[in-house]
Amino acid sequence: MLGQDDAEDVVQDALLSAWRSMASFEGTSFRAWIFRIVTNRALDRLRARRRRPELPLDPPAEDDDAVGWAEPAAPGPELADLAADREALRVVEDALAALPAEQRAVLLLRDVEGFAYEEIATITSTEIGTVKSRIHRGRLAVRNILVSRGWKGSGG
Amino acid sequence: MHPFGDLSAYLDGALSPEARTSVQAHLDTCALCRTRLAELRGTARLIAALPMPVPSRSLVPRVSVPVWMTALRTFSTVASAAAIFLFVVSAVTSSLPRLTSTAGAPAAAPAASAPNAALDQTKGRGAATPTPQSSDERGKLLVPSGASASPGAAFSAASTSPGLTENAPSASDAVRRLDVGSPSPDTSAFSVAERTSIAREQAPFNPFPWLWLVLGVAFAALSFILGRRLRSA
Numbered sequence: 001m002l003g004q005d006d007a008e009d010v011v012q013d014a015l016l017s018a019w020r021s022m023a024s025f026e027g028t029s030f031r032a033w034i035f036r037i038v039t040n041r042a043l044d045r046l047r048a049r050r051r052r053p054e055l056p057l058d059p060p061a062e063d064d065d066a067v068g069w070a071e072p073a074a075p076g077p078e079l080a081d082l083a084a085d086r087e088a089l090r091v092v093e094d095a096l097a098a099l100p101a102e103q104r105a106v107l108l109l110r111d112v113e114g115f116a117y118e119e120i121a122t123i124t125s126t127e128i129g130t131v132k133s134r135i136h137r138g139r140l141a142v143r144n145i146l147v148s149r150g151w152k153g154s155g156g
Numbered sequence: 157m158h159p160f161g162d163l164s165a166y167l168d169g170a171l172s173p174e175a176r177t178s179v180q181a182h183l184d185t186c187a188l189c190r191t192r193l194a195e196l197r198g199t200a201r202l203i204a205a206l207p208m209p210v211p212s213r214s215l216v217p218r219v220s221v222p223v224w225m226t227a228l229r230t231f232s233t234v235a236s237a238a239a240i241f242l243f244v245v246s247a248v249t250s251s252l253p254r255l256t257s258t259a260g261a262p263a264a265a266p267a268a269s270a271p272n273a274a275l276d277q278t279k280g281r282g283a284a285t286p287t288p289q290s291s292d293e294r295g296k297l298l299v300p301s302g303a304s305a306s307p308g309a310a311f312s313a314a315s316t317s318p319g320l321t322e323n324a325p326s327a328s329d330a331v332r333r334l335d336v337g338s339p340s341p342d343t344s345a346f347s348v349a350e351r352t353s354i355a356r357e358q359a360p361f362n363p364f365p366w367l368w369l370v371l372g373v374a375f376a377a378l379s380f381i382l383g384r385r386l387r388s389a
C-alpha cells in the first residue's frame with residue numbers, strides 16, 4: 001500500500017510521463033490510457049520497494065472456487081450495509097490495504113472507476129482471465145473481512 | 157455445484173452469454189448463491205463508496221528549471237518592454253526639435269530662453285541623446301563665459317565633427333565643465349549659430365531611437381527563446 005505522498009508522486013510522475021508520450025496515444029479510451037500509466041507506475045513503485053522482489057505481488061493463482069467463503073461471525077455489532085456507514089467504509093479500507101497490490105488495483109479499477117474487464121486487462125497488461133480471477137478473489141477477501149465483523153450483505 | 161468463482165463476473169456482466177445463462181439458472185434454484193451474490197454486490201458498493209483521497213498538493217508535474225533561466229527571462233521581458241518604451245519616447249522627443257529647427261538659426265534663441273525645459277528633456281531621455289535644440293542650449297550656456305573657451309566648449313566644437321554628435325554630454329555636464337574652465341583655442345572659430353547649423357546638418361537623424369528598438373526586439377527574442385526552453389524542459 002502506498003502512502004498519500006507516494007500516491008501523489010506516482011500521479012505526478014505518471015502525468016509527466018503521459019504528457020511526454022501523448023503522441024503515442026492511439027487507444028480508444030484516453031481515460032484507460034491514463035489509468036494504465038498511473039497503475040503501472042504505482043505497481044512498479046511497490047515492486048521496487050519490496051524487500052524480496054522475487055516474490056510475486058499476487059499469490060500464485062489457485063482454483064478460484066477453492067478460495068474460502070468465511071461464514072458470518074457469531075452475533076455481534078452489525079455493520080449496516082449502508083454505503084454511508086463510516087465504520088463499514090473503514091473496514092473496507094483496511095481490507096483493501098491488506099490485499100495484494102494487483103488485486104487491489106483491479107478491484108479499484110472495477111468498482112471505483114467502473115472499467116470493463118477488457119479495459120482493465122489492457123490497463124494492467126494482463127489476460128482477461130487474470131483480471132476476472134483477481135477481481136473475484138479481491139472482492140471475496142473484502143467480503144470475508146466484512147462478514148467476520150458481523151456484516152450482513154443483505155443489501156439488494 | 158455452486159458457480160462461486162463466476163459470481164463476481166456475473167455481477168459485473170463480464171460472463172459469456174452461455175455462462176451467464178447457466179449461472180442465472182443456478183441462482184434461480186440456489187438460495188446460498190443468491191446470498192453470496194448479494195454479499196458481493198454489497199461489497200462492491202462499499203468499495204465504490206470509499207471516500208476519495210484529496211491530493212494535498214498540486215499534481216501537475218513540477219519541472220526543475222535553473223533559477224537563472226527564469227530570472228533572465230523575467231529580466232528580458234522587462235528589458236524589452238523598457239527598451240521599446242524608450243524607443244517611442246526618444247523617437248517622439250527627437251522629432252520635436254526637428255520640427256522647430258525648420259525655423260532656422262533665429263528660432264534657436266527663443267527655444268534657448270527656456271533652458272529648464274531643455275534640461276528636463278535631456279534628463280528624461282536618460283542616455284542624453286543630443287538634439288539640435290540641446291546643442292543650441294549648450295551654445296547659449298557657453299556664451300556667458302565669454303570668448304574665452306572651455307573644455308565644455310571644446311567638447312561642443314568637437315561634437316560638431318561628423319559622427320561624434322551623439323556622444324555629446326548632457327547640457328548639465330557642459331555646465332559643470334564650464335566651472336572647471338581651462339582655455340582652448342579652437343572653439344572661438346565657430347559662432348553659436350554656425351555650430352548649431354553644422355550639428356543640424358551632420359545629424360539629420362538621431363540613431364538612438366533605433367538602437368532602443370533593436371535592443372527591445374533583441375530582449376524580446378531572448379525572452380521568447382528562454383520561455384520555450386522553460387516549457388520544453
Ligand SMILES: [Zn+2]
Nearest residue numbers: 158159186189
Ligand atoms: Zn449455489
